[in-house]
Structure formats: C-alpha cells, structure tokens
Amino acid sequence: MVTDVSKPLIEARNLSLSVPVITANERDLMRNPMRFLGESYFSRTVRSEITLLEDISFALQPGERLGLIGANGAGKSTLLRVLAGIYTMSSGKLKVNGAAKGLFDISLGMHPQATGLENIYLRSLQMGLDLKAIRSLIPDVIAFSELDEHIDKPLATYSTGMRLRLAIAVSTMIEPDILLLDEWIGAGDARFNAKVKERMISLVKGSRGLVLATHNTGLMKSLCTLGLVLDKGRVVFNGPVDEALERFKAMV
Amino acid sequence: MRFIYLSYFIFLLGYRQTVLGPLWLLIGPSLFIALLGLLYAEIGAAEPEVFILHLAIGLITWTLVNGFIVKSATVFLRSRPQILQGEQSLDDIVAVEVTTTLLSFAHQLPIILIVFLIYEIGLNWVALESFLGLSLLVANGVWASYVFGILGARYRDLVEVFNAVMRIAFLATPIIWMPGEGMQGGVMAAFLIYNPFYHFIEIIRAPLLGQSPALLSWSVAIGFTAVGFLAAWILKKCYARLVPFWL
Numbered sequence: 132m133v134t135d136v137s138k139p140l141i142e143a144r145n146l147s148l149s150v151p152v153i154t155a156n157e158r159d160l161m162r163n164p165m166r167f168l169g170e171s172y173f174s175r176t177v178r179s180e181i182t183l184l185e186d187i188s189f190a191l192q193p194g195e196r197l198g199l200i201g202a203n204g205a206g207k208s209t210l211l212r213v214l215a216g217i218y219t220m221s222s223g224k225l226k227v228n229g230a231a232k233g234l235f236d237i238s239l240g241m242h243p244q245a246t247g248l249e250n251i252y253l254r255s256l257q258m259g260l261d262l263k264a265i266r267s268l269i270p271d272v273i274a275f276s277e278l279d280e281h282i283d284k285p286l287a288t289y290s291t292g293m294r295l296r297l298a299i300a301v302s303t304m305i306e307p308d309i310l311l312l313d314e315w316i317g318a319g320d321a322r323f324n325a326k327v328k329e330r331m332i333s334l335v336k337g338s339r340g341l342v343l344a345t346h347n348t349g350l351m352k353s354l355c356t357l358g359l360v361l362d363k364g365r366v367v368f369n370g371p372v373d374e375a376l377e378r379f380k381a382m383v
Numbered sequence: 384m385r386f387i388y389l390s391y392f393i394f395l396l397g398y399r400q401t402v403l404g405p406l407w408l409l410i411g412p413s414l415f416i417a418l419l420g421l422l423y424a425e426i427g428a429a430e431p432e433v434f435i436l437h438l439a440i441g442l443i444t445w446t447l448v449n450g451f452i453v454k455s456a457t458v459f460l461r462s463r464p465q466i467l468q469g470e471q472s473l474d475d476i477v478a479v480e481v482t483t484t485l486l487s488f489a490h491q492l493p494i495i496l497i498v499f500l501i502y503e504i505g506l507n508w509v510a511l512e513s514f515l516g517l518s519l520l521v522a523n524g525v526w527a528s529y530v531f532g533i534l535g536a537r538y539r540d541l542v543e544v545f546n547a548v549m550r551i552a553f554l555a556t557p558i559i560w561m562p563g564e565g566m567q568g569g570v571m572a573a574f575l576i577y578n579p580f581y582h583f584i585e586i587i588r589a590p591l592l593g594q595s596p597a598l599l600s601w602s603v604a605i606g607f608t609a610v611g612f613l614a615a616w617i618l619k620k621c622y623a624r625l626v627p628f629w630l
C-alpha cells in the first residue's frame with residue numbers, strides 16, 4: 132500500500148449520511164391495543180428519511196489521536212462505521228490515507244458448532260488473511276485467549292467469559308494501520324482485563340492513527356490528543372481533547 | 384484459494400453433529416430416484432433407462448437451481464455480523480455463497496455417474512455442451528445472489544415467495560415427468576416454452592442425453608444472464624449502501 136506520510140490520515144469534508152427508514156404506522160399500543168394488532172398483521176409502514184450525520188468536517192494528522200465525544204445516539208458509532216467503509220456517506224468527501232479497521236461487536240459472527248480453533252480460522256479467513264499468515268498467528272491467539280485444551284471444544288460449550296476471551300484474542304491479533312474503536316474493549320476478570328488493556332495500548336501505539344468513541348473521560352484524556360464533540364449527528368466542537376471534554380460537560 | 388478453503392469450511396460446518404455429514408446430499412436424491420424412478424417411468428409410460436437418467440440429471444440440476452434461488456434471499460441477512468464488522472464485502476459474501484452451493488452440487492454428481500454406469504449409457508461429444516450450460520447457470524447464480532440478496536434484505540417477504548413458488552416450479556418443470564414424442568403442443572407447450580427453469584435444466588441435461596439443446600433454450604439462458612447482470616449492477620449501484628441498514 133502506498134501511503135503518503137505528509138497527508139492527513141483521515142480527512143472528512145461536509146460528510147453527511149442520511150438513510151430512508153421504514154417505521155411502523157403510528158402504532159399506539161397504549162391507547163388502542165386491538166388496532167395495534169390489526170396494523171401489525173399487515174405491517175403498515177411509513178417511509179421517511181433520517182439524517183444520521185450532517186456536514187461533518189475534520190482532519191486527523193499523523194500522530195494525532197481523535198476522541199469522539201457525545202451522548203448516546205449522537206452519531207459516534209455511525210461515524211466510525213463510515214470511516215471503516217461499512218456505511219457509505221450520502222454526500223461530502225472522505226479521504227482515508229491508509230487502511231482503517233474497526234473493532235465493532237467483536238463477539239458476533241462466531242460459529243457455535245465449530246471449535247475455538249476453527250473459529251479462529253473462520254474469522255481470519257473472513258478478514259482476508261491467507262492460510263500461511265493464519266498459521267503463524269494462531270499460537271499467539273491461543274496463548275492470549277488462555278483457553279488451553281478448550282480450544283478444541285465447540286464454542287457452544289464455552290462460558291460467556293471464555294467466548295469473550297476468544298473474541299478479543301481474534302479481533303486484536305493483527306495491528307491495524309488506523310484503529311477505529313467503538314468503546315474500549317474489556318473482559319470480566321481483573322487479571323485478564325489487565326492483559327487486554329496492555330494489548331490494546333500496544334495496538335494503539337502500533338497504529339498510525341486512532342479514532343476512539345468512549346464515555347470514559349479518563350481513558351479519552353490519556354489516549355487522545357483531539358476531541359470531536361457530536362450532537363445529533365453534527366459537529367459541535369473540534370479541538371484539543373481537554374477543551375472538547377469541557378465543552379461536552381457544559382452541554383449536559 | 385482462500386475463497387475455496389473458506390467456502391469448504393462453511394459448507395462442512397453445516398453438517399456438524401451429523402453422523403454422515405455431506406453424504407446426506409447423496410442419500411436424499413438417491414432414495415428419490417430409487418423409490419420413485421420406476422413408478423414415475425410407468426406413470427409417464429416412458430422407458431425406465433431413458434426416464435431414470437432424465438430424472439437423475441433433472442433432479443440434481445434442480446437442486447442447484449433451487450439452492451441458488453432460495454439461499455439468495457437470505458444471503459446478506461445471514462452475514463449480518465460480517466457486514467456490520469466490516470470483515471466481508473458483499474462481493475466476498477456472494478463469492479463464498481455461490482461456491483458453497485456449487486460444493487453441494489459437486490457432492491451429488493456421483494449419483495448421475497452411477498445411473499450412467501448402471502444403465503451402461505454412453506456419452507458423445509455433444510455432452511461437452513453441458514459444461515457451457517453449467518457455466519451459464521452458475522453465472523445466473525451470481526446475479527441472483529446480488530439481486531435477491533439485496534431485495535431480500537429489504538423485503539423479508541421474498542423468502543416466503545420463494546418457498547411458495549419453488550415447489551410449484553419443481554412440479555411444473557419436466558423433472559419427474561417427461562414430454563414425450565409429439566407432445567410439445569397444447570397445454571404442455573406453455574410449461575416448456577414459458578418456463579425458464581425448463582430451459583436452464585435443458586442446457587445441462589440435453590447434451591448429457593446426447594442431444595444439442597434447442598436454440599430457444601440457449602437464447603433464454605443467455606438473455607436471463609444479460610438481463611440479470613444488468614439488474615444486479617443497477618441494484619448494487621443504487622442500494623448496496625443501504626444493505627447494512629436493512630439487516
């Protein structure tokens with residue numbers, strides 16, 4: 132991949148995203164339960180357009196780390212998914228100078244009938260890795276997950292904690308070029324959590340850039356240099372992270 | 384290479400906790416042909432060795448056609464996590480899906496071979512045309528995955544539509560029955576001429592039975608391929624960006 136080090140890692144100009152949504156037709160469950168059933172039967176719907184992101188502009192220079200700040204539903208996760216290329220913006224310009232990879236819903240997409248080891252293969256193949264690369268990564272993934280002999284048992288037999296450990300081990304096995312994080316990743320017990328934290332910090336340090344969405348202000352202050360405050364899909368403030376957090380505090 | 388390995392993996396995972404695994408793909412059609420083949424040959428007053436081969440190739444080709452269509456309606460819905468994590472693009476998903484369906488088909492091919500051996504039927508050079516027929520069918524499987532995958536993500540009704548229609552289409556297509564000599568007119572003509580499934584099965588089956596498929600069958604298959612890819616291109620261009628929101 133050819134990457135120009137002098138250019139901003141991410142440059143968004145007037146980025147907007149609106150999608151048509153199909154909503155139920157004024158189903159008033161409280162007032163008229165019978166009519167609700169009747170309308171659900173034929174699922175009458177109304178089409179409308181909602182704006183998820185509007186006129187967002189910012190630039191992330193190499194060496195800077197951006198924190199996305201905002202209330203629930205402000206558009207943080209949506210913006211991250213646009214940056215990752217999962218959602219396509221409806222208008223505006225977006226330049227990502229490198230390969231942006233996000234860690235979203237990491238525990239989804241595992242196959243319950245397959246063993247832990249098979250799931251590592253499955254996920255890695257789906258991520259686009261070839262067999263040779265997978266084979267060289269696997270010992271580290273198994274060691275990190277601490278699943279030992281359970282790695283050869285079907286995922287359906289795992290406890291929630293074991294599943295999460297496997298998901299974290301798989302999702303963090305390759306260092307992304309530009310890391311997009313929707314909430315910090317953590318696991319139940321304190322000892323393993325410390326290990327995850329160490330791994331995550333090394334991912335952040337190894338990547339050329341970070342965009343992080345979290346409600347944890349302490350974490351954001353320690354990791355990010357810049358803050359982008361979002362409200363209802365619009366940028367309210369764009370500047371140093373401390374000022375951004377102050378601004379957000381004043382809003383709520 | 385990666386695609387084939389991944390497709391094989393997903394294909395085999397579907398048979399976890401079964402004793403016989405993908406062998407089940409052989410058992411279903413074999414039982415059908417063995418138990419009902421002779422009965423339907425007699426009902427249709429056809430020669431058993433002609434009818435059984437017609438049935439075997441028809442049934443297995445139909446399973447492929449049916450697989451492409453029925454699975455396409457849920458192809459993106461089933462890959463929700465991969466799409467929302469950004470791990471797989473729609474193209475990746477379609478490639479894997481078409482390959483897994485082809486793997487199922489490949490597992491059923493021995494049945495046709497066995498029927499050929501049992502009845503000691505020879506092949507001539509015309510049989511090679513069925514490769515062309517199969518390629519056209521697979522190409523249609525690709526556009527169908529895009530078209531019905533996108534439509535099926537938006538309208539969950541599509542699964543129900545296919546469930547209702549495909550069973551009727553199976554009976555309306557000459558698989559368990561055979562158009563005899565001089566029976567190409569009247570009511571039957573409509574079931575042959577206006578039935579795209581018939582043409583798609585014909586371009587694979589007829590060459591194996593020693594006949595070149597009719598020009599009409601080739602034309603219909605090529606026409607469907609062209610129109611289908613155009614529809615896939617348009618739908619993908621306009622609606623692919625909305626698929627993650629519909630899942």
